[in-house]
Structure formats: C-alpha cells, structure tokens
Amino acid sequence: MTAFGRAAACSALGWVMGAVLATPLAALAAAPTPLDEARCQAPVAREQPPSSEAARALEQGNQLASEDDLDAASDAYRNAALLAREGGEDRLALLADANALRVAIDAGRYDGIDVELESVEAAAAAIERPTARARLQIHVARSWTRLAEQRPLQATDYGRRAVALLQAAEASAIDAGDQRLRSYALGNRAELYERAGRGADALALNRRALFAAQQADAQDARYRWEWALGRLAREQGDVEGAIHAYRRAVSTLAELRSRTAFGSRDSEYSFRVGVEPVYSGLVDLLLTNAAVVVTPGLREALLAEARDTVEAQKAAELRDYFEDPCLSDQRKQTPDEIPGTVVVYPILLDDRVEFIVSAEGTIESYLAPVGPVKFVEEIRNFRRTLGKRTTRQYLRPAANLYDWMIRPFQAAVALEELEALVFVPGGALRTVPFGALYDKETGEYLIEKVPVAVTPGLTLTNPRPIDRNHVQLLSAGLSESVQGYPALESVSGELVSVNENFPGDVLLNAEFVVDRFARSISEQPFGIVHIASHAEFSSEISESFLLAWDRKLTMNQLSAIVGTTKFRERPLELLTLSACQTAAGDDRAALGLAGVALRAGARSALATLWSVNDQASAELVAEFYRLLANPEISRARALQRAQIKILRMHHYRHPGYWAPYLLISSWL
Numbered sequence: 001m002t003a004f005g006r007a008a009a010c011s012a013l014g015w016v017m018g019a020v021l022a023t024p025l026a027a028l029a030a031a032p033t034p035l036d037e038a039r040c041q042a043p044v045a046r047e048q049p050p051s052s053e054a055a056r057a058l059e060q061g062n063q064l065a066s067e068d069d070l071d072a073a074s075d076a077y078r079n080a081a082l083l084a085r086e087g088g089e090d091r092l093a094l095l096a097d098a099n100a101l102r103v104a105i106d107a108g109r110y111d112g113i114d115v116e117l118e119s120v121e122a123a124a125a126a127i128e129r130p131t132a133r134a135r136l137q138i139h140v141a142r143s144w145t146r147l148a149e150q151r152p153l154q155a156t157d158y159g160r161r162a163v164a165l166l167q168a169a170e171a172s173a174i175d176a177g178d179q180r181l182r183s184y185a186l187g188n189r190a191e192l193y194e195r196a197g198r199g200a201d202a203l204a205l206n207r208r209a210l211f212a213a214q215q216a217d218a219q220d221a222r223y224r225w226e227w228a229l230g231r232l233a234r235e236q237g238d239v240e241g242a243i244h245a246y247r248r249a250v251s252t253l254a255e256l257r258s259r260t261a262f263g264s265r266d267s268e269y270s271f272r273v274g275v276e277p278v279y280s281g282l283v284d285l286l287l288t289n290a291a292v293v294v295t296p297g298l299r300e301a302l303l304a305e306a307r308d309t310v311e312a313q314k315a316a317e318l319r320d321y322f323e324d325p326c327l328s329d330q331r332k333q334t335p336d337e338i339p340g341t342v343v344v345y346p347i348l349l350d351d352r353v354e355f356i357v358s359a360e361g362t363i364e365s366y367l368a369p370v371g372p373v374k375f376v377e378e379i380r381n382f383r384r385t386l387g388k389r390t391t392r393q394y395l396r397p398a399a400n401l402y403d404w405m406i407r408p409f410q411a412a413v414a415l416e417e418l419e420a421l422v423f424v425p426g427g428a429l430r431t432v433p434f435g436a437l438y439d440k441e442t443g444e445y446l447i448e449k450v451p452v453a454v455t456p457g458l459t460l461t462n463p464r465p466i467d468r469n470h471v472q473l474l475s476a477g478l479s480e481s482v483q484g485y486p487a488l489e490s491v492s493g494e495l496v497s498v499n500e501n502f503p504g505d506v507l508l509n510a511e512f513v514v515d516r517f518a519r520s521i522s523e524q525p526f527g528i529v530h531i532a533s534h535a536e537f538s539s540e541i542s543e544s545f546l547l548a549w550d551r552k553l554t555m556n557q558l559s560a561i562v563g564t565t566k567f568r569e570r571p572l573e574l575l576t577l578s579a580c581q582t583a584a585g586d587d588r589a590a591l592g593l594a595g596v597a598l599r600a601g602a603r604s605a606l607a608t609l610w611s612v613n614d615q616a617s618a619e620l621v622a623e624f625y626r627l628l629a630n631p632e633i634s635r636a637r638a639l640q641r642a643q644i645k646i647l648r649m650h651h652y653r654h655p656g657y658w659a660p661y662l663l664i665s666s667w668l
Contacts, residue, residue, distance in 0.1 A: 054083035058096050065099070070107040074100055091132055094123050098139050105146050117143055121165060134172035134181040141165040141188060163192055183212035183221045190228060203232050223252040227278050230285075239289055246282035250309065253278060257316060271320040279313035282306075284349050287356075287365060303363045307356050310345050314424065314457035318595045322541055322556075338463060340419035341667075346405065346429055348372045357409045366408040375404065379428040386436065387610065389656040398438035398445075398655075406437060406446060415450040420636040420667040422453045427587050430454075433609060435643060436659035445655070447643050451636035453667035456595055462603055463666040466573045468631045470527065473504035474520055476512045477532030477578075482549055490618035491532045494578070497622035498530050501629040513550040518561045525568060529602075530576040532621075537596075544596075546577065559599040566601025573666075574635070575602040578621050597664060604635055604666040616657040620646045636667035 061076030077100035084093035097120050104113060121140050127133040141162045148158035166189040173181035190205035206228045213221035230245035253275065283306045290302035338360075345356040353368035353375045368375060382397035415421065423434050434454065435447030446452060455461045475498050479491040495506050504526060507517060512533070521529070535546040537555070545552040553561075565572040575597045597605030606624070608617075620642050627638035639661060646658040 052083075052087060052089065052092075054080050054087055054089055054092055054096070057083055058092065058099070061096070061099060061103075065103055065106075070103050074103045074107070077103065091127065091136075094120060094127075094136060095139075097123075098136060098143065102139075102143050102146070105143060105150065108150070110147075110151065113147065117147070121161075125168065130172045130176035131178055131181065134169045134176060134178065134185065137165050137169035137172060138181070138184055138188060141169065145188075145192060159192055159196065163189055166192075179212045179216035180218040180221060183209045183216060183218055183225070186212060187221060187225050187228070190225070194228065194232065199232055199235060203229070206232065219252050219256040223249045223256065223278065224274075226252060227281070230281060234285065239285065243282070243285045243289065246278065246285060249278050250282055250312065253316070254312065257319065271317050275316055275320070276313065279309055279316070280347075280349065283309050283313075283347060287347070287349075287354055290365065300363055303356060303365055306347075306365075307345060307358055307363065310347065310356070310424070311457045311459045314426070315460055317426075318456055318460065318598070322559075322595060322599055340417075341422055341463075342409075342413055342418055342420075343422045343424060343458065344405070344409075345424045346426070348375065348427060353404075355405065355408070359413065364409065364412070368404045368408075370404060376428050378404075379432055382436075383428075383432050386432075386656055386659065389654045392654075394436070394655065395438055395440075398436055399440040401432075402437040402439050402446065406439070418450050419634060420453050421446070421450045422455055422458075422667060424455055424457055430587055431609065433655070433659040433662060435640075436655040445647070447640055447647075447659075451634070451640040451667065453636045453663040453665075455665050455667075456598060460598055461665045463668045464603065465631075465634065465668045466527070466628070467570070468629065470570060471502055471573065472524065472526050473499060473502035473528040473530060474507070474524070474526040475499055475504065475530040475532070476507040476517055476548075477530075478509055478512060478534070478547060478549060480509050482509075483547065483552075485534045485547060488532065488534070488614060490614040494532055494618040494621055495530070497618070498625050501625045502528060504528075510549050512548050514548045514553055514557075517548065517553075521561055522564055525570060526565070527570060527572060528574045528576070529562060529572060530574075530578065530621075530625075532578045535577055555596050559596060562600035562602065572600065572602040574604050574606065575600060576606040576621075578606070578608065578617060602665075605664040606635075606639070607662055607664065608660040609662060610656075610660050612660050613652075613657050616646055616652050620658060620661065634668050636663055639663045 057076055057080035061073045061080060064070075064073035064076055077096045081093045081096035081100065084090070084096060097116075101113065101116055101120065104110075117140060121137070124133055124136040124140060127136065144158045144162035144165065148155040148162065151158070166185050170182055170185035170189075173179075173185055186205050187209035190202045190209055193199075193202035193205060206225050210222060210225040210229070213219075213225060226245050226249035230242045230249060233239075233245055234242035286302045286306040286309065290299050290306070293299045293302060340360075342357060342359045345358070347354045347356065349372065351371070353370065353372050355366045355368065357364050357366065370378075378397045378400050382394060382401060385391070385394035385397060388394070421434075423429070425434075435445060435452040437446040438444075439446070439449070475495040477488070477491040477495050478485075479488050481487040492508060495508060499506055505520060505524070507520065520526075531546060533547045535544075537544045541555055544555040546555070546558055547553070562572060562575060577596075597603075597607075623642040623645050624638050627633050627641055628635065630638075633641075643658045643661065646652045647655070652658060
C-alpha cells in the first residue's frame, strides 16, 4: 500500500394495514409508484388519509405498535374492530382482530391465542373476495409462524397450520389472478421449509415464488426470494451461486428503493430486519471469497465490490433514518480519487470483524483478532469510560481498539504523512471518537499522528477545499438560561472569536429566534453556519432538536432551513453544532448526528458526541476557526491541531475534554 456538548441535552383495506404488521401485508397493499421530484424535497407523506373512524383507530394501533407500545396498540386495535363492526366494515374488523392477535403474541400473552387465531382463520376463509381472503390468510399464517417461534413445544403443530393456511392463500391468490399474492404465499411457505431444514423443498418453492414475483413485477417480493435463494445456495456450499443471488437481491432492492419510500417503518421491511442483512450477507460472501482467492486482480475486485456494497448499505440506512428517498443523490467518488487519504471501513459480521482499508490505487482487508461480541463490548467500555474525566480507565479499551483497528495496517502506510484518516463507521462505532484511540507503544493518541474524520459514506460526501475568499459566517447561540436549560456562559465569547476569522453576522440570545435565523440563512450566502446551543440527537430523528431562544428547532426543521443553501452556486461548506450531544451508546442517535448536515446540503459538519466542558470547548472552537481561515490548512488538519493544543494543556489532557468533536464528511 502506498503512503498517502456542552449541552445538558446536543385499496382502503391495503392502506390501513399500515407499516407495523411485521408481515408482507404492508407491501402487498399496492405496487410501487414512481419517485417524483417533489418527494426529494421533503419526507414522503401518505397519499391519502384513513377513510373512516375505524380506519383511523387501526392506523393509530399501527403507529403505537411501531413504537413498541404494545398495550396501547392492543387497545387501539380492539377499538378499531368495535368501530368497524358498528360501521359494517367487516373486513377491516377482521384485520383489526388479526393485528390485535399479532400484538398479543409479541407481548407474550398466549392465553386463548390458539382459539382466537382459529376464529380469525375461519372468518378469513369465508371472505368472498379472493384477494382480501388471500391477504388475511397470509397475515394469519405469519402469526402462526411467529407463535411457533415463541412457543417451541407447540412449534410443529403451529408450523403445520401455517403451511396449510399458506397453501389455502395460494389457492385464493390463483382464484384472484393475483401473482403478487401468490408469490408471498409461496415465499412464506418456503421460509418455513428453510427453517425446518428442508432445503430442497424450500429451494423449489422459492423459485416458484420468484417466478410469480417477476410476473407481477413485485420487486418487494422479488428481493426477498432472491435473498432466500442466496441463503440456501450458501448453506449448500455453492458460494458462487450465493453471491450471484445476493447480487440480484441487492440490485432489486436498489431499484425498489429508488422508486418508493419503501419500508422505512415496517418492522419486517425496516432497515435492520429486511434490508441490512441483504447487504451484509453479500459483503460477508465477497470477503469470504476474497480471503481464498489467489489471483491479485480478482481479490482486489472482490474487495472493491464489498466496499461499494457497504457504501450502498450506508446510504440505505440514512434514507430510512430520515425517511428521505433522495439522500444518496450527492456525489460519485472513490478513495482512489482522493490523494493522501486512507479510508477505513470497519465491518462487523456475525462471526468476525474485518476492516477494508482503501487508498490511492490500493485496497486491502484485515481480520481483527477478536470476535464481534468482544469488539462491541470494548467499544461500549471505551465510550463509557471516556465520560469519567477524573480517571484513566479509558486507556485500556483505547489501546485495545488501537491494536485491533489501526496496528494491522499502520506498517503499510505512513500515518504522519496522510492528509486524513477517514472512517466509515456503523453501529456502535458511531458513538466513539477515533482520535482518542491510544498507541501504547508510543504513548500517543491517534489524533497526534494523523488528522481524523468520519463520514456516513464516501458516496454521500463531496470532499473539496473551502474557498476562503468567498466565505461568510453566521454564528448563533445561547449564553443565557432559557426554557429551563442552564446558561452556557462561554458561548458569547466563542461567537466573538469565531467571527474574528470570517466576515458575517452574529445572533446571540434573544436575537437567535427561529424566524430570524431562517431569514438570515435565506437572504445571505453564508458558507459557514456555527450554532452554539443546547442540542440533542436521539434514536428517532423526530425527537432530535436544537434549542433556539423562542423554541426547540427539530433536526428536520433545521435541515429544511439550512437545506435552502444546497441550490446555490456555492453550497454550505460547514455546519458546526458546538453544543450538541448524542444519547450515550445510542447508535441511531449518532447516525442522526452524521446525517443532519448531509440532509441539509452541507459539505461537512463539526459536532460533539457528548456534553463537553464549556471553557475547553470555547478554546478548542476558537483555535479551530483561527486555523481554518488559513487556506493552506484543511478542515481535518485544523481540527487536529486544535485538539492537540487542548490535550497538551495539563488540565484538559483527558480526552473527555477534546475528543468528542467529530469532523463529519468533507475533510479537505
């Protein structure tokens, strides 16, 4: 390989089936619709409201179930069933009953569940319309399947019931002439056979399910059966066949998700359940194959494909988090095109941890000497001990992580000569600052060796230097106590120091109201927006906020306000959130931290992972902007030098003071 916080807190039946049934039913409701331009301007909304009071109650149950409020969801479903029967909506009432039973199973309430499921099953068989009959039969069959998973002693009997009901659903779908429903009936039965170890039967049914899905142009079904074919091929030792099937599944997913806001809240079609395993399964196969290939060109091609699949996975995850199907339309670049940069992709698989290291003209992979469970435990330990500023407990996990993540490839690169070491983290790794990894052999932190940055994915990043000759800065913040939040006394001085280096405006305290902030952004071509206030990122983007003088500004609102700059000739170069924090140990909260600037159209963001010392933060931020004003110094280099300056102050040596600052996306 060549060389190269502060915050205390930073059809009607088909439609009402909703996003939380944990079955294919939500996807069965309607075929994918084209992605129009308007859907790229804001999160996609439902195209029509519930048609009746009963339907609204059912939708409420779906929403509550998606939030894991199972008791409230059960009440809502029971209410929906009552209202539907009073209104003569018998099929909707049956659906509400079926959903209530699913929630009961999820909640572990099994008393009388067999009798109730049998009752709904009998009622479904009596439905005259074959399409509606097939849908409900598939739904109830999935409930029998889930019950079998949770009650092993009755699993055989429940499995037989599910198989019989899926056979009946296939007959109903044939009566309806509905290949889409037939595909789901066949595919779900194949899954049951796969779990039972009947690989040959599962394979035959999967092929029939895939053929039906292709006839119906049902991509949401197609990718599932392609994925299943990949799993079965791998189980039979057919690695090439498995890779081919997984490639087709990933390709189908990409096409599907470019056409719809598919599955962002479905539990069965959510990113973690129905999407991530497809991408990670392909990555696993590619890395496994690359490890045994002796032809260098082929090995590099497999590693490059694995890297590109990880990139696609990252883009899909962000789109789901923000419920925005257009987040991937940012840039097209690979590490080979970025001189002086090494990009590290940590990949946590079921049985191992690997790292793809990509740089100018080279790509390699390394196997960590620990398994994924131990690796994640040490990440959590590192993150927890960083918050203890009076102890050095963090050093041991910091050193272990350095040995596992950096030492395997540092001999092949000259870290000190790099412009940046860039990480594309996932999962728990999003919650830790890589600059605080510790080399016990030299007694240095990683940030003392090389500038460090993180990115949600290179395909979501546009790394370019800042044009210092045309940059204006808007700084906004709160130094006074407001809305029950404590004062941030150093903020006023921080904003003054920030604006000493770039021309622009300051909105402090009462001037930092949402309307004025939005007006300033829309009326002037600011290249940097610096916000010093209480802010918090949670696992749900709708619950993440930034505090202005008059009210909380949600991250969706912030993205909308700042996002107007993306249509200008010069986009926003840097969005700094110098007082934000993420929920400790919350991987999805950290995902929001990485994605908010991206969604707003900013090329990079500077933000903190946890609540930081007020004075240390003010000094670090002032030094960062002083260095950033120099056109010879990159963003990553400016942050590195600012962090080194702080860590070499005796009273701020602990990484709890300087490490939480992360440079996200463009590092140049």
